Amino acid sequence: MNAKLVRHEFADKPTLADKLARDVASKLDDAIAARGKATLAVSGGSTPKMMFALLAEQEIDWSKVTITLVDERWVDTDSDRSNARLVGEHLLHHEAHTAAFLPLFDRAHKDDVDAALADVGARIDALGLPFDALILGMGPDGHTASFFPGGDNLAAALDPNGKATVISMRAGGAGEPRITLTLPKVLDTRTLYLHIEGQDKKDLLAQAEAGADFPIAAVLKQSKVPVEVYWAP
Numbered sequence: 001m002n003a004k005l006v007r008h009e010f011a012d013k014p015t016l017a018d019k020l021a022r023d024v025a026s027k028l029d030d031a032i033a034a035r036g037k038a039t040l041a042v043s044g045g046s047t048p049k050m051m052f053a054l055l056a057e058q059e060i061d062w063s064k065v066t067i068t069l070v071d072e073r074w075v076d077t078d079s080d081r082s083n084a085r086l087v088g089e090h091l092l093h094h095e096a097h098t099a100a101f102l103p104l105f106d107r108a109h110k111d112d113v114d115a116a117l118a119d120v121g122a123r124i125d126a127l128g129l130p131f132d133a134l135i136l137g138m139g140p141d142g143h144t145a146s147f148f149p150g151g152d153n154l155a156a157a158l159d160p161n162g163k164a165t166v167i168s169m170r171a172g173g174a175g176e177p178r179i180t181l182t183l184p185k186v187l188d189t190r191t192l193y194l195h196i197e198g199q200d201k202k203d204l205l206a207q208a209e210a211g212a213d214f215p216i217a218a219v220l221k222q223s224k225v226p227v228e229v230y231w232a233p
């Protein structure tokens with residue numbers, strides 16, 4: 001069964017960033033109205049910076065929002081590779097400065113990502129899934145979250161019946177070791193966004209839809225949650 005893909009295409013990146021920021025804020029606002037709190041999981045990398053800055057300006061009750069990450073490079077937050085640092089520098093500001101942030105990196109186990117999995121997974125579970133909104137990115141190699149082609153734990157991460165909340169990942173294209181939500185947790189969200197930019201990524205997504213074996217295909221081959229695809233050239 002394939003996911004329902006809802007496509008949102010924009011003339012340029014700023015227009016996309018503005019609309020995605022408003023749409024995510026609206027989902028969080030709805031969640032606060034319905035349940036008194038909201039949870040948001042975001043991706044890192046280079047694509048989300050502008051959207052984070054605009055999301056931070058949205059006027060919702062951020063004190064009731066907890067933000068976490070979809071995946072993280074196993075580096076301390078002073079590294080320019082840190083996704084937590086990206087969130088700290090671009091999202092936890094302005095209106096959003098009162099949001100809570102739950103990192104995936106655990107300094108107590110800074111030399112051993114696998115030793116951190118139980119604690120980090122328990123902290124994510126304590127949020128009470130489903131997430132209200134989760135935003136995926138996609139790398140030029142077809143990875144999403146830290147589901148890397150050739151990753152040492154890729155099969156376990158993508159197991160639709162897997163019970164783990166987070167898993168470690170090492171891969172040639174990943175740089176340092178990673179920690180990532182598993183596929184069942186990525187799909188455990190009320191709204192799932194995929195934010196991609198550039199013709200190359202659009203073409204790669206089309207190849208994955210047509211059956212090419214990229215990790216992103218696992219998000220497309222599921223019927224649990226529709227995928228809201230936001231794209232700009």
Ligand SMILES: O=C1O[C@H](COP(=O)(O)O)[C@@H](O)[C@H](O)[C@H]1O
Nearest residue numbers: 043044045046047071137138139
């Ligand atoms: O390493 C990562 O890469 C992907 C995509 O990043 P981008 O720089 O191509 O936008 C990102 O979604 C993921 O969270 C990150 O850890």
